[in-house]
Amino acid sequence: MTLKLTINGQERELAVPPQTPLLNVLRNDLSLNGPKYGCGLGECGACSVLIDGMAARSCVLPVSAAVGHNVTTLDGLAQNGQLDPVQQAFIDAQAAQCGYCLNGMIITVRGLLNHNAQPTAEQIRAALEHNLCRCGTHVEILQAAERAVVINAVALEEAPYE
Numbered sequence: 001m002t003l004k005l006t007i008n009g010q011e012r013e014l015a016v017p018p019q020t021p022l023l024n025v026l027r028n029d030l031s032l033n034g035p036k037y038g039c040g041l042g043e044c045g046a047c048s049v050l051i052d053g054m055a056a057r058s059c060v061l062p063v064s065a066a067v068g069h070n071v072t073t074l075d076g077l078a079q080n081g082q083l084d085p086v087q088q089a090f091i092d093a094q095a096a097q098c099g100y101c102l103n104g105m106i107i108t109v110r111g112l113l114n115h116n117a118q119p120t121a122e123q124i125r126a127a128l129e130h131n132l133c134r135c136g137t138h139v140e141i142l143q144a145a146e147r148a149v150v151i152n153a154v155a156l157e158e159a160p161y162e
């Protein structure tokens with residue numbers, strides 16, 4: 001069975017069983033290594049992607065559920081050679097130790113800002129509550145997320161989304 005998907009703005013046709021986890025298709029068939037395999041159970045957030053701008057856990061999402069939606073991975077966040085403001089904020093804040101969780105953190109913050117450009121500190125905490133970091137860099141991650149709000153606001157002023 002051939003499925004038509006829109007991944008990082010590109011139309012892709014894939015002959016894969018419809019129940020295959022989206023994460024497997026992204027990593028194994030499309031070589032998009034932004035999303036990470038962590039728990040495989042929807043509990044850690046490492047595999048997060050954006051589906052129509054909202055964060056979703058691709059390890060528990062059958063690829064067929066992504067048909068007709070826009071899937072964005074970490075690999076597709078940068079535009080025109082420019083990092084997404086959330087990516088830039090995480091670099092600025094040096095929020096990584098091993099970095100394995102950062103895909104999920106960045107995608108989750110991007111998803112939050114897509115529907116709430118000025119979240120409070122509590123709303124940021126709530127959004128990230130179910131993203132796990134085994135290295136314990138939560139303080140830096142929260143700082144990065146708060147910086148992302150600021151950088152994102154500047155970017156929106158310069159080039160507002162349509």
Ligand code: FES
Pocket residue numbers: 036037038039040041042043044045046047048057058059060
């Ligand atoms: S790998 Fe998907 S939530 Fe952990």
Ligand code: FES
Pocket residue numbers: 095096097098099100101102132133134135136137
């Ligand atoms: S930085 Fe290592 S898991 Fe978060």
